[in-house]
Structure formats: C-alpha cells, structure tokens
Amino acid sequence: MNQKYLLLFLFVFLTTTIFADPPIPPKGYRWVLNGTFSDEFNGNKLDSKKWYDTFNGWKGRAPAMFIPEAISVKNGNLEIKSGVLDKPVKDFTIYGGAVCSKSNDAYYGYYECRAKASKIAMSTTFWMSNAKVPYLETEDSRDSYSQELDIQECVGGGTVHKKFRNGMNSNTHFRYVKPGDKRETFMSRGTGAILNSEVSEEFHTYGAWWKNAKEVLFYADNVLHDTVMVRTDISDQPFDRPMKINMVTETYDWQPAPSKEDLLNDEINTAFYDWVRSYELVKVDEKVKLTYKESIFNENIEIIACNKGTSLAIDFTYKANRDRKIEFLLLDKKGNVMHKENLSVYAGYGNSSFEIKKEKLIRSLYSIQAKYTSKSESKMVETIL
Known part of the structure; x- marks a missing residue:
C-alpha cells in the first residue's frame, strides 16, 4: 500500500468570516x-x-x-x-x-x-x-x-x-x-x-x-x-x-x-x-474550557494513511469549531466495511493518529472514509489505498 494524501470535505457557512489558518500543530x-x-x-x-x-x-x-x-x-x-x-x-x-x-x-x-x-x-x-x-x-x-x-x-x-x-x-x-x-x-x-x-x-x-x-x-x-x-x-x-x-x-x-x-x-x-x-x-486529547465562542475554523479533515507492516497507520489533522465525533470506515474494493473506528475530538485545530492492526486487513485493496458528525449534517469522502 502506498502512502496517500486526502483532503476531506469542507463545511460551508453563510457568513463573511475569514476562516482561521494557523500553522499545522505538532503531532499530538x-x-x-x-x-x-x-x-x-x-x-x-x-x-x-x-x-x-x-x-x-x-x-x-x-x-x-x-x-x-x-x-x-x-x-x-x-x-x-x-x-x-x-x-x-x-x-x-x-x-x-x-x-x-x-x-x-x-x-x-x-x-x-x-x-x-x-x-x-x-x-x-x-x-x-x-x-x-x-x-x-x-x-x-x-x-x-x-x-x-x-x-x-x-x-x-x-x-x-x-x-x-x-x-x-x-x-x-x-x-x-x-x-x-x-x-x-x-x-x-x-x-x-x-x-x-x-x-x-x-x-x-x-x-x-x-x-x-x-x-x-x-x-x-x-x-x-x-x-x-x-x-x-x-x-x-x-x-x-x-x-x-x-x-x-x-x-x-x-x-x-x-x-x-x-x-x-x-x-x-x-x-x-x-x-x-x-x-x-x-x-490534542486535553479538555480545556473554550473562551472564544466564534466559529472561525473552516471545518475539515486531512488524512495520511501508511502501511507500517504490522498495522495501517492513520495520521490526520482536523479543524473543528466545537467538540466533534469522527467515524473512520475501512472498506474493501466492493464497499464492504472491514473496520470501523469512532473517535471523539475536542474543538480546535488538531494533529492526531490511530492504528488499525494488520489482522483487520484481509483484502489487497482498501479505501478509507471519514465522517464528521454534527447536529445539522454529516459529510463523507473517500480515498483508495
């Protein structure tokens, strides 16, 4: 499996806000x-x-x-x-x-x-x-x-x-x-x-x-x-x-x-x-009191997936204006769900990761889907690994 880059969906807000774009935070x-x-x-x-x-x-x-x-x-x-x-x-x-x-x-x-x-x-x-x-x-x-x-x-x-x-x-x-x-x-x-x-x-x-x-x-x-x-x-x-x-x-x-x-x-x-x-x-996993209520992030996720031999390493960055849940799905080439990973993330611009153990990888071709969940909507995109 080759390393792949994925730019996921963007939430669109009906506002004139100029979205925040600070530098990528360090891992973790x-x-x-x-x-x-x-x-x-x-x-x-x-x-x-x-x-x-x-x-x-x-x-x-x-x-x-x-x-x-x-x-x-x-x-x-x-x-x-x-x-x-x-x-x-x-x-x-x-x-x-x-x-x-x-x-x-x-x-x-x-x-x-x-x-x-x-x-x-x-x-x-x-x-x-x-x-x-x-x-x-x-x-x-x-x-x-x-x-x-x-x-x-x-x-x-x-x-x-x-x-x-x-x-x-x-x-x-x-x-x-x-x-x-x-x-x-x-x-x-x-x-x-x-x-x-x-x-x-x-x-x-x-x-x-x-x-x-x-x-x-x-x-x-x-x-x-x-x-x-x-x-x-x-x-x-x-x-x-x-x-x-x-x-x-x-x-x-x-x-x-x-x-x-x-x-x-x-x-x-x-x-x-x-x-x-x-x-x-x-x-990234430290809960802090939010002192700024404005929605200034253009919410999105970016993924890098890499085969480490014994596992599939998923590195991802995200932007979220409030605490979110992200669902990651590992699919085979027929669209069958081979593995599901549900993660909760805190508001902010985060840099995190997780791993899927190799025993879950029983096909030679996979894709990953990731989905933000909010009260109003959820969106999804896909990449082939």
Whole structure:
C-alpha cells in the first residue's frame, strides 16, 4: 500500500468570516483559540473587558499623540483614525491611536491579525510587549530588561522606505538597561517579507508563532516566511516572560510626519483591523474550557494513511469549531466495511493518529472514509489505498 494524501470535505457557512489558518500543530497537539486576546470586532464599540483605548504609560511619539477618540468599532472592523489636534499639547500636534490588551499574560502561542493600513505617513502595527523588570540585581546597582515582539510594522503612504509600504516587517527586541544607565540597548533581530500587494490596498494577514524563549516564526498571509532566533547577548532565555498585545498607529522619527491635507482626508487616514486571533497549543486529547465562542475554523479533515507492516497507520489533522465525533470506515474494493473506528475530538485545530492492526486487513485493496458528525449534517469522502 502506498502512502496517500486526502483532503476531506469542507463545511460551508453563510457568513463573511475569514476562516482561521494557523500553522499545522505538532503531532499530538492542537491549537485552541484564546479568547482573552482574540476579537472579531463585530460589535459597535471596543470591548472594554479586553482592551484599553490608549497605551498606558506612553503618550505616543511626537508629533502624534494617542487619543481614545481615534478608536472606533464599526462595519466589522476596529478602526484607528489619524488626524490633527484641535490644540497642540507641547510637542504633539497630530494624533493617532493605540489599542492594547488589558491582560499581559499572552505567552507562547500563535498570534495573528488581519489588517489594512492607512494610506498616510503613519504606521499601522501589530506587536507585543511587556514592562521593565530587574534582570540581575546587586548591592550597588541593578539592571533591567523588557521584551518586544513586532509582528508587523508598516506605513501605507509617504514612507521613505518602500519595504514598509509593500512588506511585512518583523522584529524581536531584548531591551536592556545596563546597571547605572538610563538608556536602553536594543538586542534586536528581525526579518521581512514582500507582500503581493501594498499594505494599504487590501487586507493582509500577519502572524507569529512565539514558539519558546528563543524562537519566533513569522507568517505573511498564512505562509511561513522566516524563523528568527532571538539574540542571547545578555540572557540565554531572552523571551521568557508573557506580554500584552498592541495595535497602534504612530509617527516615526526616521521619516516626515503626514501632511495636514492627508490627515484630514477620511478616504486615506484610517487603519482597519478585521480581527485579531490568538491560539494556545494544548495536547490534542486535553479538555480545556473554550473562551472564544466564534466559529472561525473552516471545518475539515486531512488524512495520511501508511502501511507500517504490522498495522495501517492513520495520521490526520482536523479543524473543528466545537467538540466533534469522527467515524473512520475501512472498506474493501466492493464497499464492504472491514473496520470501523469512532473517535471523539475536542474543538480546535488538531494533529492526531490511530492504528488499525494488520489482522483487520484481509483484502489487497482498501479505501478509507471519514465522517464528521454534527447536529445539522454529516459529510463523507473517500480515498483508495
């Protein structure tokens, strides 16, 4: 029997949801949505249980100040609008906005957003960060550090660097303050990917698999484009602490600020975030409480069947928005059922397997059918082995 690949049925939903497509989980694990850091922005206001409408402890980078009035939720998007302040505040003459998670417990997992940048010289960003804490402490002085994971930094218009207009720009920063010093030293390592259209022309998906304290994988439009190993100049476990999530529009000091004309143009001055989704990696057979009720997976199954000599190994991945039952049927060439396997799977995107012992394989030609069962329907497809 040769190894075969099978893409099974897809459930079709009458909705405009863009289905989730995180990377394939490791064997024996599944991705589960973390509701604390996920939002479809389908309401009419920002969810104050999850998000701040400004950046606590940071007013923004002059000349752009963060103001809550820049933030709105409508038409299925989080919108961050830039504009001109009615009255300057010291060095701040214009405004942008910041939405930050109230929880700072985002840890290893997959983090993604679907966003469309404004078309002015303001950034549209998606990143993670945490506060300074001591690294080593002595009697005389102490140092400190923080982490920053930039999943996407882009500028939709007026930028002096083309890559910020048509690319995904990602970075890892170990931000270190030496004992007795007030300035930060950035231990940074990043990467970039060219997109198939400019960041302000259409929505793109930006994702990062924060795998462990040293490694981050970056995905542009659901395709892996690079793996970054975080610098270990100071710490051998540089990304070892949880962080919060930030969606921010700001000005940079390496390029001119947007013009007043652009800031007052409502056709180009707004950044849009369709959704932000965050996933935790758990064991495929571990029951966990679901904290996100949205149906964001396009439910399907993929199968790989391989003859191991003494048994038939069935490896499969599945996507399910809720707990499901899957029925696998081993058929002979006449369609007779030679073996039946019923499995229950938990909601999420899982990677699992089972085996059929060789004594069940009494014909030379077989096929496998697999069927999801739900309250409303069940569907089936077949592959020949």
